[in-house]
Amino acid sequence: MFPNFVRRAAVIAGRRPCIVGALGTLLAAAVLGVSLLTLVAARDTAIRHAHETSRNVAAVLSSNISHTVESSDQSLRTLIASLDKPAVQHLDADVRHELLFNRTATSQYVTGMGVTNEHGQLMDGCCSSTHHWDFSDRDYFLVHRQSANVGLYVSAVYRARSREGVEALALSRRIDNADGSFKGVALVAIDVAYFSRLLDGLNVGPGGVTAIVRTDGTLVARNPYIRLALVPNFSKSLTFPRMVNQDSGFYAARSPTDGVLRLYTFQRVPGTPLIAVVAPALDDVLASWKTLSWIVGTSACAISFAFCAVVWLLAFALRDRALAEDRLTELTQTDSLTGLKNRRALDEVLEAEWERLQRTASCLSVLYVDADHFKQYNDKYGHAAGDKALKHLADCIAQRACRRSDCAARYGGEEFVVVLPDTDAANAARVAEGIREALERSWHARHEAGTAELHPFTVSVGCATGRRGCPATLDELTKAADLALYEAKNAGRNCVRAAAMAHS
Structure with a gap:
């Protein structure tokens, strides 16, 4: 069962290579999408970890300063009381x-x-x-x-x-x-x-900054050190009000001092206008993530591209194989001389149309077409001329039996069969007469032009039309058409005769 499923899948894929390729591309895109989402999640995790670390550092920094302030305040209270x-x-x-x-x-x-x-x-x-x-x-x-x-x-x-x-x-x-x-x-x-010494013990990356600032925007201390005279007042920064209006928080912004994008975590020192700030640079936080992204992204893209290429190559290889099989099938069902269907294909079409007829209230007509005196024609003008005449006859038949459902086949030698589904007796007779007239007109036209053989090339046609239940079998229908052909031959050839069938 499984091998049959694989073969059927291969046939379907060969018939629709673009769909197979598109599905493969979508699958590769889905893999890339999952990789992208994973990398985005890893980036968020790195930033969240940096925030948690910075928050802990800021809390310790704030606690140390708060302890020093409390000790100093206690000394002030003691001094005032002593005075x-x-x-x-x-x-x-x-x-x-x-x-x-x-x-x-x-x-x-x-x-x-x-x-x-x-x-x-x-x-x-x-x-x-x-x-x-x-x-x-x-x-x-x-x-x-x-x-x-x-x-x-x-x-x-x-x-x-x-x-x-x-x-x-x-x-x-x-x-x-x-x-x-x-x-x-x-x-x-x-x-x-004192504040500088506290900050010097903290390492927040090569591009990171730790600082103590006042709520009025002035800088108290910074690591790495920078002269206070060179530092702008942070109160003019659009993001500084966040520090002033909250006891603690986290945000990303570019530094007004050097323009570096940093992740700012701040903690207010209780009871003071001082704010402890820990701000690692975003590039430092994401350094390892960028390396991972480069490796994962490159690998995922390469694998997805290779997968897409393989899928498309496989899809078109299956298509070529399907086309080759179709061509081979077509060759096995095509007459090599005339290009019409051969006897094998004709039998399959007749069986299929007869079965369909039994399920419908339609009709099915069969034409037997036979070249008149073809043996004498062949003997007189040679086999090459005979083959050329048969090809011309096949063209005339194909021009009249031109619907998608029609089937024209070479039955053998100079005899042809035309299957006309959903065609009643009157229309079948018109098609048959059209074939006969087309061949006759073409001979007269060539004769007038001086290029036709002296012996005219004509056909006799026998028609038979069946409906569901009449005749009882397909064999009876074909025999009726064959008998009609003999009637046309006996009537002097180059004519059409229809089989007399009940309800036809």
Whole structure:
């Protein structure tokens, strides 16, 4: 059963090579589509993994900064509370300075701590108890003087006057008099180097960036390092409001600094205007994926192309084989001299049309056509002329039996048979007469032109028409046509005779 199925499939494929090739192409395209979807999913996975990693890094970074801020804020609260204690106020200035600021001097990054009066002048601090620096222009002083409800304030980055221009930012709180009026500011200075050191320990790829920015768009620290003077204010960026308006998030955008497309993950440091940013470059994230895509894409394309080529070659090879088989079949059913059907093909057509007739209310006509005195003609003019005459007769028959369902065949020698499905006796007689007249006219035309043989070439035709049930068998129908042919011969040849059949 399976071999038969394979053979039938091969025959169908040979008959419809374009469909087979198209199906193969669609299959190859489907494979490419699956490969593409797989690569897209792998790309999304790489980006999602990068986001998860960046989110963890940003969370740790935010936690470390938050811990430092909380520690510094606690120091500020302790300092402010100590300043209001009478016992501390009555201490010697040097002793009070040592008590309040000595511990801060041992911190690695909390490098400045002090107290200003209501005019912004440094009253005392860890850096010096004698120098009275003027900080009235600092943002943290101005903010606290203008509002009593600021709480902890984180300043913008500035250059410290007391420490040779070291970049730092200040954490500050307002100090009030007993009546609530502004008394001054307590502050803790944290060097930017602290933030830079945190960022230096993070590796987010060759094109990646880690940074600490303020909600006003100013940069606090960045890795790789870049001079703050060269960095634009990020508040002008179209994507920066996302960082300001959310506690955390993720998005892809081009850097306003260098134009590199990066995946930005950000985390707000609680209680501060600081934002921790981790932004690996998209090219770095997708580097391994691009290599995989190149390998998979090239392989899938090559395999799909090869598959398509094989399918198309196979389809056309099957087509050629089917055509060859059809041609071979046609040759086995075609008379080599006249090009009409041969006796074998005629038998098949007669059987098929007779079976069809038994299922319908139509009719079937059969013509027996025989060349008159052909033996004498052949003997007189030679076999070459005889063959030429038979070819001409075949052409006349084919011109009159020209419907798709009609069948003209060489029965043997100079005898021909024409099968006319769905043709009644009257129309069959017209076809037969048309064949006879066509052959006769062609001979007269050649005779007048002086090219015809002296002996006229004519035919006698016998017709028989059958319907369902009459006659009872196909053999009776063909015998009736054959007898009609003999009647035409006996009537003097070059004429048509129809068999007298009931209900015909």
